[in-house]
Amino acid sequence: MEISLKYLPGGRAVASGNVMAQSDLDLKEAVLKEDLKFYFMNPCEKYRARRQIPWKLALQILKILMVTTQLIFFGLSNQLVVSFKEENTIAFKHLFLKGYSGVDEDDYSCSIYTQQDAYDSIFYVINQYRQLKNISLGTLGYEHEGSGLKICKQQYKKGTMLTSNDTVNIDVSTETECIFLKPQELAGKNAELKQNSSFFSLEFYRLIQVEISFKLKGIALQTIHARELPDCYAFQNTITFNNRAHSGKIKIYFDSDTDIQECKDWHIFSSVLQKNAQYILVFDGFVILSCFASLILCTRSIVLALRLQKRFVNFFLEKYKRRVCHADRLEFINGWYVLVIISDVMTIIGSILKMEIKAKNLTSYDVCSILLGTSTLFVWVGVIRYLGYFQTYNVLILTMQASLPKVLRFCCCAGMIYLGYTFCGWIVLGPYHEKFEDLNTVAECLFSLVNGDDMFATFAQIQQKSTLVWVFSRLYLYSFISLFIYMILSLFIALITDSYDTIKKYQQSGFPVTDLHEFLKDHGSIRYGKEQTSMPFICCCRRQQSDDNLILIN
Secondary structure (H helix, E strand, C coil): CCCCEEEECCCEEEEHHHHHHHHHHHHHHHHHHHHHHHHCCCHHHHHHHHCCCCHHHHHHHHHHHHHHHHHHHHHHHHHHHHHHHHHHHHHHHHHHCCCCCCCCCCCCCEEECCHHHHHHHHHHHHHHHHCHHHHCCCCEEECCCCCCEEEEEEEEEEEEEECCCCEEEEEEEEEEEEEEECHHHHHCCHHHHHHCCHHHCCCCCCEEEEEEEEEEEEEEHHHHCCCCCCEEEEEEEEEEEECCCCCCCEEEEEEEEEEEECCCCCCCCCHHHHHHHHHHHHHHHHHHHHHHHHHHHHHHHHHHHHHHHHHHHHHHHHHHCCCCCHHHHHCCCCHHHHHHHHHHHHHHHHHHHHHHHHCCCCCCHHHHHHHHHHHHHHHHHCHHHHHCCCHHHHHHHHHHHHHHHHHHHHHHHHHHHHHHHHHHHHHHHCCCCHHHCCHHHHHHHHHHHHCCCCHHHHHHCCCCCCHHHHHHHHHHHHHHHHHHHHHHHHHHHHHHHHHHHHHHHHHHHCCCCCHHHHHHHCCCCCCCCCCCCCCCHHHCCCCCHHHCCCCCCC
16 A cells, blocks of 8 residues: 655645545545434424425325224224124014013123023024014024024933932033924924923923024115115024023023125115215225335335444444444434334225225224224324424423333332232132122222222122121222322322423433434534525424434434
């Protein structure tokens, strides 16, 4: 390598190779600082600096309107599906459950207490099924000609029981016996023969349960009034006479599983329905295109940010001979873009499913609802990013970011205490209080107590059958309420308040300076172009110049 010497006045000599290397490094540093400064600008500042139109911002605003409109249309359509299912379930209970009052007693529909009531209820289901087409008000029918009622009884094997002598001789192994009754058989004389057969001679002391299952089909015509094509439904109904407890009370459960199926050979003479379906499909297509464009732009931004991060890390290692800290590396990873990408992917998949449902090729309402609902949630949460460009809202966002790690650690510790109270309440108070019968109910009850709901009812509903348990319940509830409301919730609020005070103090005295902040500190802001008299509305909001050195918004 040649090193040429240049003699300056006064006898000094400078190596021109070192000067050139130093000038290249300075030039690289200036370009890097300018790119970094531009990267951490908001869309309005980017427009004023380089006249770069904020396409992502405009696209996100458009996408919020389109996705929300799409969700509203799908929600109205899904509401018809839910109401049709619920109304049919209520109708089935009134049709097939004898003496049904219209209100479920608990987690079961109704109950019976005598043997004659059990026989009457079983035969009532058979007779109602036989004359379904004559008594039903809906568009119900049998699944097909070979369908029918399947009746199964489960019982212990043969044994004897003498309650007067407290003697029980029974085989705990169970046996299940089933019969199948077709609608054609029920209409003839064979129905009376089967109902009088030995199958219906029940020995209640060893009977566990009787299960009656049948399948019906129906058509939802109410969607036509909403200018939508109708859906066909298959209802798998199961009526269970539960005698497992042998307590003298048989609980009757009614369960209806609904399956939406594609209607076959339907012909609807209305051009309005066809055009309305086509318009919605076209709108869904525009939603997919907008989300796809947003996905490309956000992915491109993340890729460019990772390249800029690599340039900064390599330059820092070359000039200062040390590595960039992990916190500064994370400044380049824009979590909002990741959230937008996830939202776009879910919206695209949900929109495709919605189009297939609209065309009556699929019936996955639940999956589509989860995808569209979650994506809309993420879209609206992403609006917080743009509110962060204003100093007042930025304080709130920074407070949430700063307090989140401490809050999560605090919740882990408080969760251990919460689980302890949950298990304790379930095992001790479960037999005496309906809100403590199972773990899920106990967790919901305790959470409502933390929020100050339903306190008096929880205290009052405890059964006073055991004085020891009643005293324990008072100690249990008072200690839980005192601990969580007066101590844990207060500490929870204190953590957030402390983070808020810290952020306010940083905004007044300056944020902690990292390597990235120090690197950009001496670099002046990019000179804006000539101010124009006509500015886009989106770029009319300027941040104060003093705010730029306080924090890097990412």
